[in-house]
Amino acid sequence: QKEVEQNSGPLSVPEGAIASLNCTYSDRVSQSFFWYRQYSGKSPELIMSIYSNGDKEDGRFTAQLNKASQYVSLLIRDSQPSDSATYLCAVTSNTGNQFYFGTGTSLTVIP
Amino acid sequence: DADVTQTPRNRITKTGKRIMLECSQTKGHDRMYWYRQDPGLGLRLIYYSFDVKDINKGEISDGYSVSRQAQAKFSLSLESAIPNQTALYFCATSQGGNYGYTFGSGTRLTVV
Numbered sequence: 009q010k011e012v013e014q015n016s017g018p019l020s021v022p023e024g025a026i027a028s029l030n031c032t033y034s035d036r037v038s039q040s041f042f043w044y045r046q047y048s049g050k051s052p053e054l055i056m057s058i059y060s061n062g063d064k065e066d067g068r069f070t071a072q073l074n075k076a077s078q079y080v081s082l083l084i085r086d087s088q089p090s091d092s093a094t095y096l097c098a099v100t101s102n103t104g105n106q107f108y109f110g111t112g113t114s115l116t117v118i119p
Numbered sequence: 120d121a122d123v124t125q126t127p128r129n130r131i132t133k134t135g136k137r138i139m140l141e142c143s144q145t146k147g148h149d150r151m152y153w154y155r156q157d158p159g160l161g162l163r164l165i166y167y168s169f170d171v172k173d174i175n176k177g178e179i180s181d182g183y184s185v186s187r188q189a190q191a192k193f194s195l196s197l198e199s200a201i202p203n204q205t206a207l208y209f210c211a212t213s214q215g216g217n218y219g220y221t222f223g224s225g226t227r228l229t230v231v
Contacts, residue, residue, distance in 0.1 A: 016159075042219045051209060051222035052162075059217065096162070098219075105169075106152070106177070107220065111161035 011035060012099050014110035022118050027084040029113050031097030034078070039104065041073055041080045044096040046112065052096055056082060087117045122146050125210050125223035132200050132230055140195045140226050142210030150213040151193040152220065153177075153185060155206040162209070168193055200230040 014031045021027045029043075040059050044052035058064045058071040058080065070083040080099075084091055094112040101108060123144045132138050142151065153165040154177075164177030166185040174185060182204060186194045197204055207227050211220035 040217050044219075051225050052220075053222075054219040057217075057219055100217075104215070104217075105175070106164055106167060109154075109162040111159060 010110075011101075011108035012097055012110040014095075014097050014113050016111055017114040018116055019113055020116045020118055021087050023087060023089060025087050025117075027087045027091065027115055027117070029082040029084075029095050029097075029115065030079060031081065031099075031110055032079045033097075033099045033108070035099070035102050035108075036075075036078065037102040038099045040100040041071070042098040042107070043069075043071060043080075043082045044098060044109075045091075046094045046096060048094075084115075087115075089117045089119050092116050121224065123210060123212055123221050123223035125208075125226050127226060128224065129227045130229070132228070134201055134230060136200050138197045138200055138228070140197075140208055140210075140228070142193045142195070142223055144191050144210075144212045144221075144223075146212050146221055147190075148212035148214050148221070149190065150215065151187070152211040152213070153183075153193070153195045154209045154211065155179070155204075156209060156225075157206050165195065165208075197228075197230075200228075202230045204228065205230045 043056040046052040056071040064071045068085045072081045096112045097110040098107040152167040154162045168187045210223040
């Protein structure tokens with residue numbers, strides 16, 4: 009079982025819609041959770057972090073964490089074509105020394 | 120200037136050659152990491168270091184070695200490159216577990 013799992017997609021949404029990206033993780037001890045955006049050929053860029061159960065909002069982005077169910081999600085409201093990218097979920101290891109990454113979900117926002 | 124700089128950006132090398140990828144940072148972070156990214160496999164950890172005297176293997180360290188020359192510099196070496204080491208390599212830095220990584224711009228390595 010992989011430490012972090014994501015649907016690879018591709019996920020396509022029309023411009024202005026809500027995009028929903030999901031991630032599950034296997035280690036119940038994990039404490040910190042992150043979402044990165046990666047454009048093709050570029051390096052991952054941190055867009056959201058969340059540490060407590062519930063929702064965390066930042067602009068058009070909302071991260072949701074449910075530790076009991078071991079999942080974390082990212083909602084993108086009013087999706088724009090510039091949001092088209094691969095989104096990586098990352099979870100800290102039980103020691104906190106490293107992150108485990110999912111394989112990413114490819115999102116395409118259709119104008 | 121970028122906070123985390125990787126050199127070279129692109130490299131084509133032949134099987135059996137030794138190659139070094141370099142990473143330097145101006146973030147002042149103690150923690151540095153080397154990852155490789157392959158399509159469908161995501162980012163996989165090769166080595167990480169929390170201090171000049173601290174080097175730790177990641178999940179795929181075989182065939183690689185590292186050197187932490189200073190707090191700001193962390194190099195990755197392929198002693199004898201093989202084609203399945205063709206990948207996109209990223210260096211990353213961090214302040215610690217509750218803080219995310221800052222990635223370098225990556226090195227695209229092709230072994231022929």
